[in-house]
Amino acid sequence: MPGGKTMKKGILSLLLVLFVFSSACIGNIENTHTSCTSVSNGPANSTYPLTDVPYGVIELDTLADYGDVTVVRATYGYVILRNNTKVFLNVSEAYFFPWGFVIVKTVPDTRSIPIVNASFDRNYTEDSRNITAMIGVTKIEAYDYGGHILWVHESQPPYIWELKLGRGYQKKGISYPKVLISNSTDYLFVAEFSRSFGNSITLPSFTGNTGNCLCIYGKEGIVRRFEFEKKYEVENEFLQSLGDYTVLGFQVPCEDGSPEYGRIMIFKGSEIIFTRSFERDPTCLCNVIHGWARITPDGCVFFGLFNGYGFYCRGNFKYFKNEKD
Secondary structure (H helix, E strand, C coil): CCCCCCCCCCCHHHHHHHHHCCCCCCCCCCCCCCCCCEEECCCCCCCCCEEECCCCCCEEEEECCCCCCCEEEEEECCEEEECCEEECCCCCCEEEEEEEEEEEEEEEEEEEEEEEEEEEEECEEEEEEEEEEEEEEEEEEECCCCCCCCEEECCCCEEEEEEEEECCCCEEEEEEEEEEEEECCCCCCEEEEEECCCCCCCCCCCCCCCCCCEEEEECEEEEEEEECCEEEEEEEEEEEEEEEEEEEEEEEEECCCEEEEEEEEEECCCCEEEEEECCCCCCCCCCCCEEEECCCCCCCCEEEEEEEEEEEEEEEEEEEEECCC
16 A cells, blocks of 8 residues: 655754744644635526537547436537537536536635744744735636536635744745545535645644635535644645545644644545544654545545554444554
8 A cells, every 4th residue: 555745854843843832732623614715606697617619629438427417528628418409618627416517727816815924033933914915716616517606615815924044044935725626426525724834834823714624515505614723734635535435634743743643534425424533653653644545436445544554444444554564
């Protein structure tokens, strides 16, 4: 089974330990309210992004068949057959459901976003203010097969950061959240994880409307949402689906960059059928969660765990350690 990515290390992580933080690692928080999403309804008469099928588009294999709607992969985009009419979906990637389809795009827009000033001198200081800037906004849009918009999800905004480290060293950048998307038979899953600045693993305190979250969407819009602890930048995160089943996993580090705990959530449809936090094993110099999973057609799930893998199937969970260890 494939392993996880190497644990993050960096000089700024070490400086955080030496000069700033003395608190113990904390657990995760979950609730049903989050500031990670912005959901709105679009115009009811919109038929974007469906057009007539242009010349040169060659139909390939059938991607999905929902009775009165058939989706065909093309040499570019998709051809949708509905009521004996063909239309063209002019996107490179889309997610399809019995109730409609979802597209993802990034558009420029001018927004008010935080700018975080962090200084590592004798003491660590951090402050924030808002600034107006043009940024890339990730929009996830859902349409029915008539081309009428159903709902829109906007990813949480980025933040600009300015870092001062001692005398003469200054760096400036922008941190966008990492967005993971996956779809089961009827639902779209969107996970967003805030990114830190520089080589630090600690998330700024003054980033406003940001966080680590999971949102589940159906035809009518958001169905469920979860918010997770956001003190540190998570790692080894993954989100994947097969049929009716979806699995989300991630690892939360401690303040020195070593793993503190990992989290696994398995869904059937929009319902949780398995969730567990795995605390680090002090006897194992290993990741807790390794950033991968495999789902079988009947909903059993393998995922990288400690020095082996976890296996969930039909309500039962087992851990298997690699024999060579």
